[in-house]
Amino acid sequence: MARYTLRARGAAGPVEFQERLTIDEALAKVQKLRKAHFSHVTIINVMTGVEIRDVDALIMGAEHPDSK
Numbered sequence: 001m002a003r004y005t006l007r008a009r010g011a012a013g014p015v016e017f018q019e020r021l022t023i024d025e026a027l028a029k030v031q032k033l034r035k036a037h038f039s040h041v042t043i044i045n046v047m048t049g050v051e052i053r054d055v056d057a058l059i060m061g062a063e064h065p066d067s068k
Contacts, residue, residue, distance in 0.1 A: 001022060002022075002023065002045055002046075002047060003020035003021060003022065003045075003046045003047070004020070004021050004022070004023060004025075004026040004043050004044060004045055004046060005017055005018055005019065005020060005021070005043075005044050005046060006021070006026060006029060006030065006033070006041060006042065006043055006044070007041070007042045007044060008033050008038040008039070008040065008041040008042070009038065009039050009040040010036075010037065010038045010039075011037065015038070017029070020046055023043075026043050027043075027055075027058065027059055030043065030055050030059065031059065041055050042055070043055060043058070
C-alpha cells in the first residue's frame with residue numbers, strides 16, 4: 001500500500017510532515033491543516049516521489065465520489 005507525506009506552508013513558513021500516511025489519512029490531515037490555516041498543501045508519494053499539488057480536487061473527489 002502506498003504511503004504519503006505532506007508539505008504545507010503556514011504563517012511561520014514551510015513545514016514538512018514526515019509521518020508516512022495512507023491516502024485516506026493524508027486527506028484527513030490535509031483537512032485538519034486547512035482548518036489550522038495552512039496553505040499550499042502538497043501530498044507526496046514516498047515510493048515514487050510524485051507530488052499531488054491539486055489537493056482540493058482530490059478532496060472534492062473523495063467527498064463526492066459519484067460526482068463527475
